Amino acid sequence: MAASATAADAGGQQAVQLAPAPLLEISDLRVTFRARGAQIYAVQGISYTVEPGQTLAIIGESGSGKTVSAQAVMGLLPGSARVSGSVKFKGEELVGRSQQDLRSHRGRSFAMVFQYPERSLNPTMRIGAQITEAIRTHVQIGKNEAHDRAVDLLKMVRLPAPARRFYEYPHQLSGGMRQRVVIAIALACGPQVLFADEATTALDVTTQAQIMDLLLELQQQTGTALVMISHDLGLAATYAEDVMVMYAGKIVERAPTKELFAGVRMPYTQALLDAIPRIELEPHVLLPVIGGRPPDLASIPQGCPFAPRCPGVQEDCRTDAPTLKQHEAGRWWACWHPLGKGTQQ
Amino acid sequence: MLASAREGNSAVTATAPPAAPDDGILLEVRHLVQEFVLRDFGGAKGGVLQAVSDVSFDLRVGETLGIVGETGSGKSTLARSVIQAPPPKHGQVIFQGQELVGLHHKALKSARRNLQMVFQDPFSSLDPRWSVSRLVEEPLIAYGTGNLAERRERVKSVLDLVGLDPNRYGIRRPRELSGGQCQRVAVARALALEPKLILCDEPVSSLDVLVQAQVLNLFEKLRAELGLSYLFIAHDLALVKQVSDRVAVMYLGKLCEIGPVREIYSEPLHPYTLALLTSIPDPDPQVGRQDTADVIKGELPSPLDPPSGCRFRTRCPRAQERCAAEVPEMRPMSNGHYVACHFPLAGTWQAEAPPAGQAAGESAGQRIPEQGRIVNDIVNNQSTMRF
């Protein structure tokens, strides 16, 4: 478990803080779907923690299980999903709880922002009403007070002309503005963890930068932990403190951002990095890329799930599945022959 | 002969065979305008959306022109207008020396033989009920090339070219394939008739990172082996740099800047280009967050009611009065680098005098001798301005 502590400096300006208890402790989380008679092992035993105020990026391609695992934490999975393992929010177990119990947590303890803001907003309801509805679900306050709070929230997310926008409908706003409204709704009751599931993927790159800046600012203001789920390593590099890489339902690498990019251990992460087009590269350069596809999630593979595609695969990779272990301080990986350890190029 | 045909108004007859461009220009787009009429509930005219507004550029043989823009830039509409699906409202599209706008159906079909397109969503661009071989064979049947055996051969060779084993994949349906494989099939279909130019409308945007790289490599390989030209449309600047020789930047239907790829990225001239470059999250934590507040502000204005003068002025930190009053013209700044901005970020405009013997008001082509191509019409005689 990653521990963070701030030590007092000489002037004693900052009190020594003991390692704060993690907000979210996820332990051996597994999610299996039943579809058409077959099982789909979407998440195959992941464990991680989220500390207060932390910015964590969960990176993976489609099918890696990143979205499903977040939805499992929030309790948003359909009935056909079987969730096992442990998800503890401030020590309180969430797996196996009823929808009613989970509802009291959603919005209050943790919240989620999704990829398409137009799908998250009710097109027939005014924006202000949607925010006040979110507020009044958890807090008993009057209409006027809710109105004021909603306008304050809109100001907080930097929506231009918030008082006027309160009465507008979603279709009257642009994509970036809608996403701000969605963020306002998510933060309405002061959740301590905010999941952003590809929240900026559908936005223009200029808007994406603005929204990410906004999220980080809000994080500083409110102390919310931010979990960014994305396929974009650039986003992780620029905005996250810690990065967690998922592949085929498992976590394959986790490290603080700077250290990860300074020296990647897991060949999959390296393959991802290599495959991203970079501005620094010359045009018409062929990107180094590995072939193949992610494994079918209908069965749990015997060895490492990345073995069929790994450029540095060896015999033991195919037979034994590596487990995620903390090999260095704050750095975890699941690989028998990681890069940068002298055995790989 | 070719020059006078170009300057005339649709003087090229539909039945004239497409002449091999002697100066290497494959595609010329001139003052392209595309509009959509929006209808209210009752069917009444609600407003006119000018998706593409006075866009002009050239594309040479063997060259890849990347077109970058965000939502509402009109880049996809531009591609559709070039391929005449639907034809643009105004302007010219001259492909291999032949004007495409207003061409009769049959002539258009024969002209389009060398011009193919790859779409963004691989799954919906393939008929879900057709097999892969049938999909790739379709253009061959439509143009009546060869007999059955020859067509089958061609299908096989083109599938090999895109890296799909025809024996394994020939009979599969699109829903049995992954996104990357579907896109390969789409590319194979586009290649079947040996086209000269392929329009790619965000071909890799919906693919995963690793698959995206595979498909991009495929594009590069085909470009090298077959000498293809591409019009590559994307919203990802880094991607566009990867594949392009020249890059054009669009905003709200207008072309902001166009130039050689390295120059655009190392010395952007238009404030919008700079904003785009600054906003890209770099996969290098040492670079860190770049404050975009300095380069762009505000929200995208409604395309229905674009700002007067320069369309970017409402978000541009350098905007001044002139930007609202006057629409900036596309001006050459250096070797083939053109920008439409009253206050570009660097550089000097080249002075140009109208060629001798040109009547006032007639559109003049400005030839840059080293490049040998016309990029835009410069009407006025501008003195050199320095910034």
Added chain:
Amino acid sequence: MSLPAANILTTASVAPAAELAGPAAGRRWVRNLEIAIPATVLVLLLFFCFIWPMVYPVPKPVGGSLTTVNLPLWSKGHIFGTDIVGNDVMSRILYGGRVSFEVAAGVQAIGLAVGGLIGLVAAYRGGWTDAVLMRILDIFIAFPSLVLVLAIADSLGPSETHVIWALSAFSIPAFARVARAAALQLRDRPFVVAARLSGTRAWRIMFQHLVPNMLPQLLTFSMLGASLTIILEGALDFLGYGIPQPTASWGNMIASGESFISVYPRYVVVPSIFLLGTAIALNMLGDGLRARWDVR
């Protein structure tokens, strides 16, 4: 010709086949059942209406003798009894069923072919073609269906083929609308645009791209339409504009039995059950197929 009582239709045609075996996943099994039950019912009905009289000597539906008038249900040799002129009710049911199915099939086929074509062309061509075709069809749709059908049937005169034509006046516009909506959805899909750009001719696009992708929708619609057609046909016959006596049809059986409903309710009830049952089975099958195909 007496029939051994034990022989005829001892397996009630409406009981679900108990040997249905579905795959392990529960919901899929239920969905299979949604299709399998009505399909079985219909198959059995079709079998007994069309094939059974050819292999088994069923009493004639007409020309009954006065000696066998008004026999009750489960009489020897006449499982549903006989009607007031001595005809065997069961065989009239079977032959009447033929009429119903033939009419339903004919009307749907005409609707699909003609209406489907109209809708497809209107959607693909758009513009004036679309506007003109749709306005013409609107005229037909504007009439209450039964009134329209009655008017046509009356002017043509009573006969089975005339019934089919009359009912087609209703099904053609209905199919045209559905086909147009389906084709409009498909027309702007990238794969159709891609086909146009590949140079494929319009008619080829319509029939090789659009039609195969529209077919599931049209087929399910035709199931639902068939159920409605059977009811309408029954109504026509009941009102006297359809199949003339003495030819059997479910509708005119109900009509002739109507006057005796207080004394011999079975003359109305028995054909009504079959009429309703068939319509419900077709409806269920249509719904089940649509559910199956939408999920895909």
